[in-house]
Amino acid sequence: MKAKKALKRLTRVEALLSDVLKQYAASEKEVRESLDSAKASVARAFESVKGHIAAALDTKKAKKPAKAKKVKRAALAATVKRKAPAKKAAQRKRRVVVASAPSEPAPVSETPNTHAATAEG
Numbered sequence: 523m524k525a526k527k528a529l530k531r532l533t534r535v536e537a538l539l540s541d542v543l544k545q546y547a548a549s550e551k552e553v554r555e556s557l558d559s560a561k562a563s564v565a566r567a568f569e570s571v572k573g574h575i576a577a578a579l580d581t582k583k584a585k586k587p588a589k590a591k592k593v594k595r596a597a598l599a600a601t602v603k604r605k606a607p608a609k610k611a612a613q614r615k616r617r618v619v620v621a622s623a624p625s626e627p628a629p630v631s632e633t634p635n636t637h638a639a640t641a642e643g
Contacts, residue, residue: 525575532568536561 539561546554 525571525578528566528571529575532564532571536564536568539564 532561539557543557544603546557548554
């Protein structure tokens with residue numbers, strides 16, 4: 523699950539627990555203690571996830587790519603784009619050569635005509 527989504531859900535859960543705690547009477551201590559501990563657990567989880575987000579942002583800032591790398595990628599993309607049309611042109615030339623080649627006539631069979639032999643006899 524993404525961290526932002528987890529934070530939203532944890533916030534919602536904490537709000538729901540607060541509402542349930544308000545609805546319980548003070549005389550039911552066992553239930554209130556369980557809900558209080560659950561709410562505290564949710565708060566700890568929220569802080570933990572928030573800390574992970576901050577750590578991830580710090581590492582992303584430290585690992586920013588240099589501008590030179592972006593230039594290399596652009597140069598590589600430019601060479602790839604140049605090669606692609608040449609390759610397509612070569613394929614078109616092959617198709618034209620194959621299409622313009624004269625087709626051979628159908629072979630003539632040298633089998634004797636059986637109908638002619640039966641007509642004579």
